[in-house]
Amino acid sequence: MNNQLLEQLEQIVGKDSVRLAEPMSRHTTFRVGGPADVLVTPDRSALAQVVALCKKEQTPYCIIGNGSNLLVGDGGIRGVVIETKGALNTLRADGERIVAGAGALLSQAASRAASQGLSGMEFAAGIPGTVGGAVVMNAGAYGGEMKDIIESVTVLDQECREKVLSVEELELGYRSSSILKNGYIVLEAVFHLAAGDAAQIKARMQELAGQRMAKQPLEYPSAGSTFKRPEGYFAGKLIMDAGLRGYQVGGAQVAEKHCGFVINRGGATAADIVKLMEDVKCEVERQFHVTLEPEVKMLGEF
């Protein structure tokens, strides 16, 4: 990374918001990943300037939220990692709407909705991502998905212009959106919810949190469901039926509590996780002729 670029980044985001050789294991819920050359945490206006600078200098950049759906390679990430969590975490209620910055945690947005007596975000309260990451992934759980509650999303387009997209324009599908395809960056989302009873909304959130605690290996680092749900099947059940419960490669393991999760039992490397995912994919294919596709996003050098 050249010094001139670093100085310019520091001018844009401030010295304290620029970290060099930053271990990505600190920024992913898997607790895995080598160093990013540079990691910055810009606010909304600085973010556009950082992207414009990277484009001008032909320096690669990528965007992360809470790192809860990411597997970062042991070789780390070349170029600039832009983290939204931190400086882009605005949150406000406006009638039946919650307006949230991309870096706000989904759990915080859901909790604000509950306090305002707004129903619709109950399903999202236990998803450990940011609003930006959840929009991009069309995160969902317990019969709900982001698509059901998004009214509009403000993005930064490839020319670094802000653009407001309607829910239709986001083309939200199963863990997919037009944002990833077009290389947009989510800046803010507006959720349109329905008036409800605050106590009931909170009770439903607690009930779902209890279900998560009972079924998911939340005591270990992971990135949630490792594979997408194949049409007509459940990835976790296929993996369990293949006899892979507890299967381990180095520090990575198919969780005993829920075979859909790969967990870091301690000291796992990205290479361990990749090898384990490949083994699982091969075995499920061999036994059931079903192809598992990763849900986790791979970033950096493996």
Ligand SMILES: Cc1cc2nc3c(=O)[nH]c(=O)nc-3n(C[C@H](O)[C@H](O)[C@H](O)COP(=O)(O)OP(=O)(O)OC[C@H]3O[C@@H](n4cnc5c(N)ncnc54)[C@H](O)[C@@H]3O)c2cc1C
């Ligand atoms: C214990 C556990 C349980 C989980 N349960 C669920 C669940 O029930 N349902 C579910 O859907 N997921 C679940 N997940 C996965 C994960 O929390 C979601 O996919 C979440 O939406 C990812 O958000 P993030 O901010 O962590 O995104 P990251 O992991 O940081 O990024 C994910 C992708 O989004 C991109 N991205 C992030 N922010 C932006 C932005 N502002 N603009 C453009 N691109 C961006 C990244 O480049 C990357 O491609 C779970 C994960 C864990 C660890």
